[in-house]
Amino acid sequence: MILANARTVTLSMNKMAKDKTVYVCDHCGQESTKWLGKCPSCGQWGTMKEFHVQSEKPSSAVVRAAMQAAGAEGKRKNRPQPVSEIRANEEPRIDMMDGELNRVLGGGLVPGSLVLLGGEPGIGKSTLVLQTVLRLQNQRKILYVSGEESARQIKLRADRLSSTGEPTSLLILTETSLEEIFRHIGEIQPDLVIVDSIQTIQTETVDSSPGSLSQIRECAASLLKYAKTAGGVSIILIGHITKEGTLAGPKVLEHIVDTVLQFEGDQHYMYRILRGIKNRFGSTSELGIYEMRHDGLRQVTNPSELLLSDNREGLSGVAIASAIEGVRPFLIETQALVSTAAYGTAQRSTIGFEGKRLNMLLAVLEKRVGFKLAQKDVFLNIAGGLKVTDPALDLSVIAAVLSSNVDAPIEGNVCMAGEVGLSGEIRPVARIEQRIAEAQKLGFKRMLIPAHNLKGINPHDYKIELVPIKKVSEAVRELFG
Ligand code: TYD
Ligand code: MG
Numbered sequence: 001m002i003l004a005n006a007r008t009v010t011l012s013m014n015k016m017a018k019d020k021t022v023y024v025c026d027h028c029g030q031e032s033t034k035w036l037g038k039c040p041s042c043g044q045w046g047t048m049k050e051f052h053v054q055s056e057k058p059s060s061a062v063v064r065a066a067m068q069a070a071g072a073e074g075k076r077k078n079r080p081q082p083v084s085e086i087r088a089n090e091e092p093r094i095d096m097m098d099g100e101l102n103r104v105l106g107g108g109l110v111p112g113s114l115v116l117l118g119g120e121p122g123i124g125k126s127t128l129v130l131q132t133v134l135r136l137q138n139q140r141k142i143l144y145v146s147g148e149e150s151a152r153q154i155k156l157r158a159d160r161l162s163s164t165g166e167p168t169s170l171l172i173l174t175e176t177s178l179e180e181i182f183r184h185i186g187e188i189q190p191d192l193v194i195v196d197s198i199q200t201i202q203t204e205t206v207d208s209s210p211g212s213l214s215q216i217r218e219c220a221a222s223l224l225k226y227a228k229t230a231g232g233v234s235i236i237l238i239g240h241i242t243k244e245g246t247l248a249g250p251k252v253l254e255h256i257v258d259t260v261l262q263f264e265g266d267q268h269y270m271y272r273i274l275r276g277i278k279n280r281f282g283s284t285s286e287l288g289i290y291e292m293r294h295d296g297l298r299q300v301t302n303p304s305e306l307l308l309s310d311n312r313e314g315l316s317g318v319a320i321a322s323a324i325e326g327v328r329p330f331l332i333e334t335q336a337l338v339s340t341a342a343y344g345t346a347q348r349s350t351i352g353f354e355g356k357r358l359n360m361l362l363a364v365l366e367k368r369v370g371f372k373l374a375q376k377d378v379f380l381n382i383a384g385g386l387k388v389t390d391p392a393l394d395l396s397v398i399a400a401v402l403s404s405n406v407d408a409p410i411e412g413n414v415c416m417a418g419e420v421g422l423s424g425e426i427r428p429v430a431r432i433e434q435r436i437a438e439a440q441k442l443g444f445k446r447m448l449i450p451a452h453n454l455k456g457i458n459p460h461d462y463k464i465e466l467v468p469i470k471k472v473s474e475a476v477r478e479l480f481g
């Protein structure tokens with residue numbers, strides 16, 4: 001760290017004449033005039049990276065040239081206008097011809113917006129964008145800029161993806177220089193520009209290597225300026241993030257762009273989840289689910305059916321929860337394994353569920369229901385590689401842990417939803433009707449729900465038997481007799 005610091009100082013001394021050097025946290029985007037070991041805003045160590053700001057704003061020159069070429073500047077002179085004259089009708093949206101993507105975007109792509117699609121390498125970002133633009137190619141003029149793959153590679157992939165005939169009008173440009181890209185944008189005047197990936201693009205105005213923080217920020221800022229001024233051109237940036245979610249880039253980019261979508265999933269599962277992290281034009285609670293196939297990503301419209309395994313009957317340590325992520329309910333399989341700790345301290349490990357919350361639930365079980373789990377290893381897994389934050393999962397976590405602990409399976413046609421409080425009470429959950437309807441649709445016969453939630457609903461409206469629960473101990477009695 002000290003070494004890096006020394007290097008940065010020498011660098012900035014050499015350039016002091018024309019540059020201002022600032023340090024930007026690549027975790028949260030906090031800026032500082034001097035290097036700091038710990039970011040004062042997010043508290044992360046070693047995340048402050050050097051960033052040169054040049055005195056004469058060179059990026060604007062590049063963008064201006066492109067906009068002039070595009071004839072955009074005259075088209076849209078910016079000036080103050082009375083609020084009464086601003087038209088506030090619905091933002092026009094571009095239909096991406098992909099239900100999942102449209103929903104996560106908040107009803108389609110907004111013309112003139114800058115969207116960042118982030119995700120780990122190899123998760124399927126290029127595939128998602130390419131298959132989308134192939135569907136759109138005959139309606140809009142689309143330029144797909146790739147700094148990652150050769151034109152031939154993209155063509156091979158496009159052939160594999162397009163089930164609906166030849167890719168025809170889509171334009172592919174393999175280029176990494178921002179100035180060149182703007183030159184082509186100026187000539188072609190596309191409606192939609194894809195940049196795959198922002199880490200590979202570099203501008204001459206910043207003399208650091210591609211992928212560095214200053215390059216990424218400068219390039220993104222120029223693209224943003226273009227999107228905002230060039231009358232309705234939307235830009236989709238693809239950005240890689242590492243496992244830790246850092247690396248120079250997307251975290252800092254989040255402040256610049258309008259919409260941040262994250263594509264996540266486990267390389268070993270075929271499910272991919274598209275999540276809105278930030279959206280100036282819609283809600284961020286939306287979720288899109290895809291399945292990676294040999295011929296591209298397929299939309300998953302009924303996730304529950306995919307997430308539940310068929311042969312869970314008779315297995316201990318499995319409980320089904322009716323969860324809601326975004327606005328969609330789906331049934332999720334919670335799996336737990338409880339075994340005697342082999343070494344002194346017991347292990348607690350979770351996949352797809354927050355570890356601290358598991359510890360809290362185990363403490364509730366110990367204190368309120370009298371199960372001794374301190375000497376036991378507890379492993380918890382949400383099936384399908386999903387990450388779930390819905391508190392209604394608590395009850396199924398407790399049920400799965402107990403089921404594994406006493407090695408007694410829970411009946412296959414039973415599911416549940418309920419948040420567990422510190423005193424062992426079952427707290428009500430949001431949108432219970434939707435959860436019940438989804439469970440019923442999938443053929444479940446009984447559902448444990450918080451007693452409080454029974455108030456607003458009529459149990460006779462449902463074919464599924466609803467079992468109201470007030471305390472964890474009641475749930476235990478209900479499930480294990
Ligand atoms: P890719 O879109 O290149 O990922 P990213 O742009 O996020 O780095 O896709 C990576 C993986 O997807 C690759 O390992 C192969 C797999 N894949 C399929 O399974 N089916 C397909 O149709 C395509 C195009 C890729
Ligand atoms: Mg890619």
